[in-house]
Every structure is written in structure tokens, then in C-alpha cells.
Amino acid sequence: MSHTLGLRQAQKQKTRQALLDAALGLLEEQSLSSLGLREVTRAVGVAPTAFYRHFRSIADLGTALVEEALGSLHPMIRTTVSTADDHGQRIKRAIELIAGHVDAYPAHVRFIARERHGGVQPVREAIRDQLARFGQEVKDELAKDRVSVGWSEDDLLMLANLYVDQMLITASLFLEALDAPAEERDRVCQVAERQMRLISIGREHWLD
């Protein structure tokens, strides 16, 4: 089942990706609900009507961006949470992984943080669904840990979602500190690590 994707489809996917990239760029200084279809096509250098060959609407493009930003992140999360080494080290690695991801894909992170509570319903729902998946996956990994014996399913999911939210908060802080001096970035790093540690301590004493 090889699909070598003829010249036709290849070019189509190329402009589709160009539209997504241009939109993501424009969204650094505005929200999705104010992003214009013509604005996007103009940035790509293509006729406004060409937009409809790829997306029904801006909201549709938005949900595609959600998939692009979060879809490929699931394996990353799983391995990070599951890898079992020293507790303190694990937290440090998680924080560094978040920092690295924000460095590599700042626009994607900004988009998710911005549109999670943004003005476009379908996009909010797409993000909510993805984050719920993250929650389930983190829960599954936590369940394997020996610290989790005696925990109810509900409590495991509660903790998993707490971790997921905390990751997003941390990512957002790193984003704000992107152009800040190194000392500021270090400070954010330390605060994030301590918050994560405090939650983990709460986890260890949950059943007392």
C-alpha cells in the first residue's frame, strides 16, 4: 500500500501547509476569531478563493492547527511520564522537555494556550478533547507506578489532569520568558520545578 502522492496532490498539500503556517504566524499577535481568510491567503500569495479548496472556514483551519500542535505529542508525553528513574530527576527532565518544546514550537504552544479558552467553539472543543486524551494517557502511566496502589480510578484521573494543567501553565510561562534574559528563564524553571515537586509530594502522602 504505497501512496507516492502524484504531483497534483503533492502540490495541494504544499499550499495547504503554507496556509497553516501563515495562519500560525499571523496568530502570534491576534486571536483566531479575528483572523481573516483573505489575510491568510494574502500572506501565502494565493487567491482568496483558493482557501476554500482546503478548508470550509477559519474555524476548520483552526481545528487542523490543533491536530498539528497536539496530535504528535502523545507518544512524547507517555514516555516522559512512564520512564522510571529517580523522582527528582524525572521532574527535572519533564521541565526541560517542556522548555525544549516551547523553544522549538513557540507558535504552536501560543496557539493552544490562546485558543483553549478562545472565541471559536469548535477549536475549543478540539483542544479540550486532546487534553482529555493527555489526561487519560498520563493516568494510564501513573497507574503502573507502585505509588498508585490503593488509588481509586477517579483520584488517578484527578491527579493526571492536575499534571496536564500544570504542564500547560509551565509551557505558558516559558513562552512569556522566551525573549527574557537567561536569569529570568532560570527563575521560571526553578518555580515550575518546585510546583511540580509540591504536587508530587502531595501525591505521595495522599493516602495518609
Place this chain on the structure above:
Amino acid sequence: MSHTLGLRQAQKQKTRQALLDAALGLLEEQSLSSLGLREVTRAVGVAPTAFYRHFRSIADLGTALVEEALGSLHPMIRTTVSTADDHGQRIKRAIELIAGHVDAYPAHVRFIARERHGGVQPVREAIRDQLARFGQEVKDELAKDRVSVGWSEDDLLMLANLYVDQMLITASLFLEALDAPAEERDRVCQVAERQMRLISIGREHWLD
């Protein structure tokens, strides 16, 4: 120093408030960066140009909304955190207070959640400043607690900000559950309470 506010100024403040209210209403299904000046004046029933008598721009109106939504909340937070009774009861009261506030001012809460990471810089900064104030105030109250002896200033502020973020997350969850059946709302309530309790447990064992 009495200022009985002549007829003139009284009427002006009235339309100003009408503009704020109309904007807040329109923002339930879009973001600030897509809110139009004419849209707001039309909703109030006033000429577009009248807008400039009250605000320089939509961003300016946005920062006024931030003040309206968060400015009067400081005393509420202080007393809630400071009141010293049974630990479990304190958390329950805090959650109920958040739920009540979301019920009473859903549009304000939505506005803050949406524009905290939204596309309008001055508004983001206004919200960030207010939340930083909340963090400081919570820290001040936490410092008075006997559980806080031996804590560094940095760690106290770290914890305070963790609480503040958690309050916002909780408020946002209540908002999503506003039109949901009572059982769903109860579920949200219980999850929020447990997350808050887990953080508090982490706090108690922080110095181990």
C-alpha cells in the same frame, strides 16, 4: 470632599457602563481582538463616534473590563484565604465561593479566562498584573499561618501562585459546566476540591 456628580457626568458614566456591558455580552462568543467598535456602539444604540468620548480603542475598553472583573475581588480573596478554621472546611468554602462567583458573574470570568492569553497585549498585561497582585496577597495571608514557619519567601510565593492558577482553572471548569446537569456540576466540584486538597497536603509535607 463630596462629589455629587452633576447630571452631565452622571449621564456620561451611564453610557460608559452601557458600552462596557454591551462589550462583555458580545465577548461571550468571540475574542476581544475581533470585537469591533461599531459593533459595541450599535448594541448600545449610540453613534460609533461616541465611543471615542469614553475609550481610545477597544484595547483600552478591554483594560477597563479587566479592572471591573478583578479589581473588586481582592478583599474577597484575602478574607477567604485568611479565615482560619478546619482545613477541609476552608477548602470547601473556597470552592463554593468560586462556584458562587462564576454563577453571579459568568461573563466576567469568561472574559478573564479568554483574554489572559488572548491576542491583545495591553489586556494580557493588565490581567497578568492583577493576578500577580493576587499572588502577593495570598502569599501574605499564607505567611501568617503557622504551617508556613521555615518557608522561604520564594517558596511561599511559588505556592501562592499555584493556588491562584488552580482557582482560575476551577473557575473555568465551573464555567463550562454552567449549563450542564447538576450531577456534572457536582463532579466538577469534587474534582476541584480533591485537587486543592492534594496541593494542601503537598504543602504540609514540603519541609520533610
Place this chain on the structure above:
DNA sequence: AATTACAGAGAACAGTTGTTAACTGGATGA
């Protein structure tokens, strides 16, 4: 009673927006 200040109205401006329809030209499959 006469003058000033000023909230709001009205009209006009150059640009912008989403969406429609009909069209073009090169890749695709028979």
C-alpha cells in the same frame, strides 16, 4: 442672562471583509 464646555449625532472617507460565479490550464486516467 450670556458664554463656554462637551457628550453625542451625522455624514463621508478609503479599506477591508466573506462568498458567489465563471473561467483557465496543467496533471490524471482511459
Place this chain on the structure above:
DNA sequence: TCATCCAGTTAACAACTGTTCTCTGTAATT
């Protein structure tokens, strides 16, 4: 080779945007 498909173009549409300038009526001041 020829007919078909379809990504992208062109042109046009009514509706909308923020902002300027000028004007009006009435409250506030003298």
C-alpha cells in the same frame, strides 16, 4: 491522444470596518 478533473484565478457583490471633520443641544460656569 483525448476527455476529464480540479487547484487556483479573476472579477464582482454587498456589507462592513476605524477614523476624520463638522455640527447640535444642553448642562455647567461666569
